[in-house]
Amino acid sequence: MALRYAILGLLLDRPSSGYDLAGRFADVIGAYAWDAKHSQIYPELRRLDQEGLVEVVDRGARRRTTYRCTGEGLTALRAWLMAAPTSTGGVKNEHALRLFLLGVLEPEEALEVLRQTEAGARGKVQDLEAEFAALQERTGSASGGPLGLTVQLGIHSFRATAQWARWASEQLGADADLDRSRADQCGSGSSAG
Template identity: 75%
Template sequence: MALRYAILGLLLDRPSSGYDLARAFAEVIGAYAWDAGHSQIYPELRRLEEASLVEVVARGARGRTTYRCTDQGLAALRSWLMAPPASTGGVKNEHVLRLFLLAALEREDALEILRRTQEGAAAQAVHLEGEFAALQERTNSRSGGPLGLTTQYGIRTFRATEEWARWAAEQIEGEGAAWQTLDVKNLDED
C-alpha cells in the first residue's frame, strides 16, 4: 500500500510520467523513505488510473504518459496519512542493519566501518545543506517550503548518524580489549 501513496504524493508535487517517478525514487525519496523500480511503478500507475486516483494529463513523445493526482487521489492520500499507521510493517534499512551488526567485527574493522559511516553521513548532510539553501532562495522563505521540511529531516538524521558514529568510535577506542567479549564468548565455549 505504501507505494501507492508515495506515488500520489509525488504526483501532487508535480504531474509526472512513470519515468519521472522512477527517477524521483532513485534520486531522493528512495534514499530515506521508500524505494521502487520502474517495473513496479508502471503497473501501479495503471491500477491507480483504474481506481480514478490519478488521471492522464498528457501523452508525449516516445509514449510518454503524464499523470496527475485527482481530487479522489488526494482524498485517499489524506485519509491514509491521518489514519494511525499500521502497527505492523516494520522497517527495512540495510544501512542501519549493518550498524546493528558491528559487534560481529573485530575492533579495527568496526572502527573502519564507523569511519566510513561518519564520512558518508557528513557528505550527505553537506549535500543536503546545499539543497536547503537553494530551496530557501527559490521559495524566498526560511523553511524552504514543503520540500525544505523533508530536506531538513534528512540533514538532521544524517548529522545524528555522523555524531553517533564519532561517539561510537570513541567508545570502542576507549575500551581496549573489552570490545571482543561478544564473539569470543559464544564461539570458544564448548
C-alpha cells in the same frame, strides 16, 4: 499499500512520468523513507489511473506518459496520512541493520565501516543543506515550504548518523588503542577489559 501513497505524494508535488518517479525514488525519498523500482511503479501507475486517483496529463516522445494526482487521489492520500499516525509498520533498512550488528565485527573492521558511514552521512548532509538553501531562496520562506520539512528531516537524520558514527569510532578507537599503544605511550592507569 504504502507504495501508492508514496507515488501520490510525489505526483502531488509535481506531475511526473514513471521514469521520473523511478529517479525520484532512487534519489531522496528512497534513501530513508520508501524505495521502489520501475517494475513496480509502472503497474501501480496504471492501477491508480484505473481507480481515478491519478490521470494522464501528457503523452510525449518515446511513449513518455506524464501523470498527475487527482482530487480523489489527494483525498485518498490524506485519509491514509490521518488514519494511523502512530503505527510503525515494519521497517526494513539493511544499512541500519548493518550498523545495528556492528558489535559482531573486530574493532578495526568496525572502525572502517564507521569511517565510511560517517563520511557518507556527512556527504548527504551537505547535499541536503544545499538543496534546503535553494528551497529557501526559491520559496522565499525560512522553512523552505512543504518540501523544506522533508529535506530537514533528512538533514537531521543523516547528521545524527554521522554524530553517532563519530562517537562510536571514539569508543572503539579508545578500546583498540588501549591494547596497542599502552606499550610505547605512557600508560596512565586504566583497567584492562
